[in-house]
Amino acid sequence: AFDTLRLHRIEAACIPDNARSIRVLEKAGFRREGLLRSYLRINGIWQDHYLYARIEDDPPGAGTKD
Structure with missing residues (x-):
């Protein structure tokens, strides 16, 4: 996505108790930045x-867990 769409940043949000979504994001290299x-x-x-x-x-x- 970064090269094809020339993106610099990709964001995602998930509910804190959705452990499966958190695991997918972290495996894909996403880092937790905060709580919305x-x-x-x-x-x-x-x-x-x-x-x-x-x-x-x-x-x-x-991706890392905080």
Whole structure:
């Protein structure tokens, strides 16, 4: 995506208790950058989300747990 679309940064967000999504993001080299409080309203309830990002210079699989 970085070369094809000429992107510098890709972001993703997931609910903190979604361990499978967190694992996928970290395996793909995304790094957790913080907590987005009341980020999305899901089924009428505001949900916190973790913000993950990957920068084009990050090595593949460089995701880390905080």
